[in-house]
Amino acid sequence: MTKQITAIIVGAGHRALYYASYAKMHPESLKIVGVVDPNEFRRRMAAKEFGFSGAYCFKNVKELVKLPKLADAIINGTMDGDHVSTTLPLIARGYDILLEKPISVNEKDLLKLLKQSRKYRRKVMICHVLRYAPFYQKIKEYLKAGELGQLVNIQTTEHVSYHHMAVGFVRGKWNRKDKNNSSMLMSKSCHDLDLISWMESGIRPVAVSSFGSNMQFNKKNAPKGSGKYCLLDCKVEAKCPYSARKHYIWHPDRWSFYAWASLEHIAKPTIKQKIEALKSGSPFGRCVYRCDNNVVDHQSVVVEFEDGCTATHNMIGGVAKPTRSIHLIGTKGEIQGVLEENKFVIRKIDNRPGHEYSGKTVDLGSVSATFGGHGGGDLRMVKDFVAVAGGATPSISYTSIEDSIYGHLIGFRADLSMEKRKIAVIPRI
């Protein structure tokens, strides 16, 4: 039984509120006692949801840190570019932090945050939710038990569905690095780069190279007859797989927290109101071939580790079926699996006469819906944070800031390599 901890939400958006919902399921473990958000509607919504007064609603972190410490911890779900500036003063005030990924949008801020967490000896846990998915947890357990020997190569892929690609990286909040701060690799696949460095835990990545581009979502590929907005001036909308009507009206719950954020002040927006929004300037009503996006739609990364192990990650957007896969090859065996299937195979050389290799399937069954998205990792991670902040021993998946630094450095340097068309060396920290 862990003790109850209290937490304040900083950035009451889609992610932070989802993590905070753990308090509703387990009030004995977590109590939400305040909120910081410049958006008045969101402050009021959080106060109503978790039952605290206006005295615990703050417009910014500065207002909160002026006061003595009001809770044990912070759930920081601000956007990528605000993570470090909001977290530094909170650490200094003595809060433990659950911080959304990516930790920062550049290396300088990454190291600044590391230094601050060490200086004040606060726990800063990063929301690398995939480490908490039973699929990856089990793989890590086999690896730790020495089943594969020494790792020789790690291969991961992330296939981003056409509708996820469109809502996040073409029409949405992560479609331009200059405006929205993160590259697609850092906002989408920093989880996979983290998994790679977690699997090679304790061994430094030394160099990285990367290639990628935006091949699909640009004016060159706009179909004849297409317009700027799907529901306003497009003659081929009915045939287009990226039609805003198909993505957001026919599937009203899919990505609704992104597509309908501008209508959140209306308790239940009607279809008419939604169509009107898509026609009159909503970024989600735009033709995917005529947006202002400049992030890649696919990128490949190759990493070399200090012990000679190599790794590749392939991120491809615009696919029919979203999947994440992993293939680990070690000196004594290999593991191969797909997250969405929630099972993997362990293979070993079998040199008995008449045999080539032997294999065992580890099937983790269906993921319990209670633990939410990312293969069941989301709320398992919150559970671990609550336990750690309450003084318990961290689980195998615990993601301290130290642990996450190399995964982030792989990402930042991969983007540099892609941009400069050169191998990038990863600095020692």
Ligand SMILES: NC(=O)c1ccc[n+]([C@@H]2O[C@H](COP(=O)([O-])OP(=O)(O)OC[C@H]3O[C@@H](n4cnc5c(N)ncnc54)[C@H](O)[C@@H]3O)[C@@H](O)[C@H]2O)c1
């Ligand atoms: N772990 C994951 O798998 C995962 C998945 C999706 C998104 N994310 C990350 O979660 C983060 C939040 O994404 P979201 O979609 O929930 O965002 P959001 O826009 O819904 O929420 C951000 C909130 O922060 C508030 N805010 C802005 N500036 C602030 C400040 N200075 N102080 C306090 N609050 C401030 C905004 O008003 C908003 O309410 C992003 O960094 C994103 O990359 C992580």
